[in-house]
Each structure stands twice: as structure tokens, then as C-alpha cells.
Amino acid sequence: MSMLLINYESWHQMPDSNKNQALDNIKERFALEVSDTYIKKPRREIAKCPAGDAEDRERVGTSSRQKQKFTHTAGSKSFACVAEAEELSSGQKVGRLQLFDITHRKKDRSPMTLEAGEIMEKLKDKKAEYEAIASSDSSVNLGDIDNRIITEVLGPERYGRVRIQGSGVNPTQYFGSNSQ
Template identity: 80%
Template sequence: MLRYQWKEAVRFWQSKKGKELSSGQKVGRLQLFEITHRKKDGSPMTPKAGEIIEKLKDKKAEYEAIASSESSVHLEDIDNQIIAEVLGPERYGRVRFQGSLINPTQYFGSSSRQYMPSTS
């Protein structure tokens, strides 16, 4: 996370809305990306961030339509797949939006191949 993103994230978590979300509700990786890449007025930080946010939302809508017909699909798995498709695979030894101390095995479990996008 870049310094300006960190400052924005801290500012958000100290806000009323951030405190409401942090009161027991888990924030997903897609939601965290959107929170940290928007200005106070709600507009994207950069045009590139705006494009990525739109791609993430479009993919999320596609996957939710599929998930509604298949009960075996978990929304958290969908978020991970969407991030891998839009932003590329995770770099070795780290998980996006989880800080430098979390590795794939800690986040995804012992079958750390889960975080790799499917080859099909």
C-alpha cells in the first residue's frame, strides 16, 4: 500500500462510516480496494484507479450471477478470483491488501495454490 493510500485508509477507519463497518463486519478485499482508491468526494484517486474499480464491479456482477445459480460458490472465493483476473496473480509470498506480514498460506490456508488464478 502506498503512503497516500495508507493515510486515506487510516482516515476512513477513524470516520463514522469506517467505525460502523469495523464493528464486527468483515470488509472484503474488493471493498478495501475501492475504499483506499477513492478521494473524500467519492471520485477515484486516478483515472487508472477508476478503470480498475469499474472492471472489479463488472466482474463482481458477472460472478454473483453465476453464484446465484450455483450454491457451491463462496463469495470470498469470488473476490479472490476477481482480483486475480483484473490485477493479475498474487506476487510470491504476499497477498494484496493484507499488508506485508500476511503470506498466502496464512490468508488462504495450507493449500496456498488457491490464490493462483485457474488455468482454464
């Protein structure tokens, strides 16, 4: 009987011939009935899956993606990570309007889509309008302007969501306990 060398970092690196040899050695020494049902079971499960299921999900995902009005360029980074990176590089706090601008532009600084460009223009115009009002009226809260502008341009926030903050941020966390 030959000895089995098991000096591999990972079981996956061991050649199949060595694995088969190990199985043969075990079968010789012990009265085991080794079944291959553990291999066949997943194949049966896959075979049970309706053929059009994956295609249906893909079609739904594609149509949902096409319905998006504007896409962001943050990729797999969260909006919080993008904001933090920008704050570290600029040394200033990043507001929601600035974060929208950062995450909806291509590398060449052009808007991702025409819709995103139009929204950026509206946001910029509203900001200028509110800043003009704030300069003449001291009762206007400058800290709340970004939130008002976003609500006016993009519509009210969906329940339990805060736009341009990514997942995981709810209105109570962002706006406080007496949130919108």
C-alpha cells in the same frame, strides 16, 4: 568558583553558556584534555559521502513513484487499520474488494487515478458477473469470489504477497496452508 544550576527538564533546554561554564569548571578541577573530535568526526563522515548519492536515491524514488499504476489513500495507516476502522463503523466484515475501493478513493469519493477508476469498474463488473453465476449455481463458493476477481483483474499474486492486505500478510496466513 560559581555553582552551576542544573534545574532544567532536559539538557537541550540548558543554555550553551551554562554548558560551556560547566565544561570550564570540569577542566579547572580535573586534568582532562577535552577534544572536539567527537564533533568533527560526523562532519568528516558526511564529507566522505559522495555528492550525487542522495540525488541518485531521490531520482530512483521519484521514478519508482511515477511508475506506480495506482496509489492508495491510506497514508501511514496500515490496510489492516483501515479495514478495522471500517468494520467498527459499519459493523460488517470488510472484504478485499471493499478495502480496495476504500483505500483508492479521494475524500470526495472519486478514484485516486484514472487507472484506479478503471480497475474499480472491472472489479465491480466481475463481481456482478460472479454474483449472477452464484445465484444460479449453488456450487460456487461466495467466500472465494473476491479472491478470484482480484486475481482475474489484477493478475496473479506475487510470491509471498497478498494484494490489498498490506505488508506482513503472506498467502499462508490469508488463504490457509494450501494457498494459491
